[in-house]
Amino acid sequence: MEARIPFSGFYETKWSEGIDEEENRYAEELAAEYDVPMSEVAALLFRHTKYHDAYRQVARDYVPSFSALIDVPMTYKDMTSPREYNFETDRVFVEVAYKDMLRLARRVGRKALRKAAKDMFTSRSGFISFYDADIARWGPLRGWDHNQLYCLLTAAVDALDEEDWDWSIYEDFLSNGDFSNAFHGALDSEALMLNIGKLVGRRELREELEESDDDGGKRFPVAWSNTADYVNRYNAMNPDVPPTSVVFVRITP
Numbered sequence: 001m002e003a004r005i006p007f008s009g010f011y012e013t014k015w016s017e018g019i020d021e022e023e024n025r026y027a028e029e030l031a032a033e034y035d036v037p038m039s040e041v042a043a044l045l046f047r048h049t050k051y052h053d054a055y056r057q058v059a060r061d062y063v064p065s066f067s068a069l070i071d072v073p074m075t076y077k078d079m080t081s082p083r084e085y086n087f088e089t090d091r092v093f094v095e096v097a098y099k100d101m102l103r104l105a106r107r108v109g110r111k112a113l114r115k116a117a118k119d120m121f122t123s124r125s126g127f128i129s130f131y132d133a134d135i136a137r138w139g140p141l142r143g144w145d146h147n148q149l150y151c152l153l154t155a156a157v158d159a160l161d162e163e164d165w166d167w168s169i170y171e172d173f174l175s176n177g178d179f180s181n182a183f184h185g186a187l188d189s190e191a192l193m194l195n196i197g198k199l200v201g202r203r204e205l206r207e208e209l210e211e212s213d214d215d216g217g218k219r220f221p222v223a224w225s226n227t228a229d230y231v232n233r234y235n236a237m238n239p240d241v242p243p244t245s246v247v248f249v250r251i252t253p
Contacts, residue, residue, distance in 0.1 A: 001095070001096050001097070001101060001144075001149065002077060002093055002094070002095060002096075002145075002146045002149075003074070003093065003094055003095075003096050003101070003146050003149035003150060003152075003153060004091055004092065004093050004094075004146045004147065004149070004150035004153075005063070005066055005074070005092050005093075005094055005153055006066075006150070006153055006154050006157050006166075007059070007062060007066075007090065007091070007092045007166075008089065008166070009081075009085075009089030009090035009091075010055045010058075010081075010089075010090050011085040011089055011090075014170050015055075015058055015062075015170070016055070018058070018170070018173060018174065018178075018179035019051070019054050019055070019058070019179055019182065019183050021179070022179045022180050022183040022184075023042075023045055023049070023183055024042075026183070026184075027041045027042045027045055030196060034196055034199070034200050035200075035203065036196065036199040036200060036203060037199075040199055041196070041199075044192055044195050044196065044199075045187070045192065048187060048188040048189075048191045048192045048195075049183070049186055049187045049188075050186045050187075050188075051186065052081065052186075053185065053186035054182045054183050054185065054186035055079070055081070055090065055182075056079050057181070057185055057186070058173070058178065058179070058182045059076070059079040059090070059092045060076045060079075061178045061182070062092065062169065063075070063076040063092065063094055065169040065172060065173075066166075066169065067094075069160075069165070069168075069169065070104070070153070070156045070157065070160075072096065072100050072101070072103075072104050072153075072156075073096070073097065073100055074094040074095065074096045074100075075094060075095045076092070076094055077093045077094055077095050078092075078093045079091065079092050079093070080093070093146060096149070098141070098142055101141060101144075101149060101152065102141055104152060104153075104156055105141060105152055107156075108152065108155045108156050108159055110135070112155045112158065112159055113135055113151070113152060113155045114134075114135055115155070115158075116151050116152075116154050116155035116158060117131075117133050117135045117151050118133050120133075120151050120154065121133040121151070131147065131148070219234075219237040219238055221233040221234055221237065
């Protein structure tokens with residue numbers, strides 16, 4: 001049987017923050033190691049990371065942890081993501097056995113399942129339900145679809161009576177390095193390091209060009225935005241030289 005499992009998705013949740021924090025940590029590490037601007041490293045990481053692959057790996061790793069939490073065997077099947085997060089979030093689907101879901105239904109009880117179905121499938125302003133909120137009309141469990149099984153799994157989670165029931169899973173991800181593994185698995189490290197090398201090369205060239213000249217020990221900027229910026233940079237680089245002004249002249253043939 002295919003079922004959807006409770007999961008808060010990756011739109012501004014702790015699951016996306018886990019990936020973001022690993023990315024920021026790695027950006028700081030690379031910037032310090034190679035002495036290049038962190039902003040440029042961050043831009044390279046953004047360019048060379050397939051975030052959906054990282055999220056998919058997090059979802060895949062989430063399944064066994066959720067399975068252990070509610071004591072129901074299941075295997076990861078797929079994750080779907082909406083084009084926009086206005087009304088939906090990422091959904092994780094698993095394969096479960098009928099006998100295990102039947103056992104879970106008996107453990108949860110009809111009262112808890114009725115409450116979950118009423119909360120989930122009752123139409124209201126801005127929401128039209130395509131499911132009957134009365135579980136008595138659902139028929140045998142063997143014929144339930146992934147949304148009805150999702151309701152059962154939600155009832156099982158509600159029975160834990162823990163508002164942040166998935167926090168323990170999140171903490172395990174942090175301690176086990178799951179976020180790190182997911183992020184680095186989605187990163188094109190070869191392309192990243194090639195571009196890091198280019199940043200280092202530009203920095204070394206800039207430092208070489210800004211070294212003292214043979215005539216008077218003066219240093220000269222190699223990049224500036226306008227004339228005033230050039231003068232400010234020049235004066236800052238040569239504090240022992242009297243302040244100067246610079247005039248640029250355009251020569252035309």
